[in-house]
Amino acid sequence: MSHLSVRPCAPGDAPAVLDLIAADLLPGQPPTTPAMLTEALAGRSPVDSGWWAELAAPVTEVIHDVAGTVLGVVSSAIRPGDGAGFLLWLHCREDPPLAEALIAHALDRLGARTVYAFEFASALTLGLEGLPVRHRPATRRALRDAGFTGRDLWRYMRAPLPVGGLPHPAAHLTLHGSEHPRGVSLEVWEDGVLVAEATVGRPVAGIGVLWWIGVVPSARGRGLGAGLLGRAMDLLARLGAREAILYVDDDAPPGGAERDRGAANALYDRAGFTEVDRLHSFSR
Structure with a gap:
């Protein structure tokens, strides 16, 4: 050289x-x-x-x-x-x-x-x-x-829009939309309590990002996550996205129930998202 x-x-x-x-x-x-x-x-x-x-x-x-x-x-x-x-x-x-x-x-x-x-x-x-x-x-x-030593931190996934395999739309979901620094936030409130939310980024060159989706532990098992994902993908399509990407931080430690991404991964797989790559960071 x-x-x-x-x-x-x-x-x-x-x-x-x-x-x-x-x-x-x-x-x-x-x-x-x-x-x-x-x-x-x-x-x-x-x-x-x-x-x-x-x-x-x-x-x-x-x-x-x-x-x-x-x-x-x-x-x-x-x-x-x-x-x-x-x-x-x-x-x-x-x-x-x-x-x-x-x-x-x-x-x-x-x-x-x-x-x-x-x-x-x-x-x-x-x-x-x-x-x-x-x-x-x-x-x-x-x-x-x-x-350098690498750390496997993120699962990078993508799917064409519209996605299938989800409630479309989830009629029982009453959503509140609001502006978010990264785009638009969709929120589900019950009795004055925020129980589920998703944040999507406004599309760039036809690509939308699902930045975050989450359901509080007490509201899980009721299909809120799937319904919210369906609505989030509908919103991205309305905003002009032709495909969606997302990142799953499935590096949860053993016993870390609050960060267990097993259900999220299954939901994204069912919705037609495919893994593009794994994202690693490194230290020396």
Whole structure:
């Protein structure tokens, strides 16, 4: 790799960087726009915004050949509060030597400290919090070889709209809709108590996100979750979505009944959602 060099990402690199990101585009994700890239380069994101606000300004660098062709990009930052380092995002068309070189360079820049990789969702995607390990095998392997340990945190799923296998609509459900920072919240209230809710994101390029769905323990087993999911998917379709994606944090610890995602996974499977990938984050 002696014929390659690393330098700070410049405004003129944006088309090449967007091409690198597009090469890793997952099913169910909208194409990354120049505006999304600008936000990521500035260290801002509509998802996990509080975590991003704790970071110092990110440093984004490109690796290029002698002709100046950009072959890869990596972004990293330090969190002043605890001194931790973060490898925020990386793209190199899954070329193994390039992935290794970019990770090694980021680690050199971050120095001797605890480093986390793919910990937060960046503005480049619609909520991808983690590395999609099946679609990014070279990056995963390079992280492992550099001493990182991965954590399997999210199940990333998608389905075309409309979905089937659900109450459609659930006539017994009286919903209250309200604006939410991530989109629209649908709520079920009984006797002045919120018993179930779902939050969906307004569609981007025909793709809607189910950010959250939950039913309080005392109201479970009555079909509220299925009915609420059906209504949420109806709403996304009315807003112009052609497909829906969601993330299941099914890393619940043993005995963690409050976070048991077994029923949720069964519901999504029954509704026709398919698993696209698993999302891992890493630490070293």
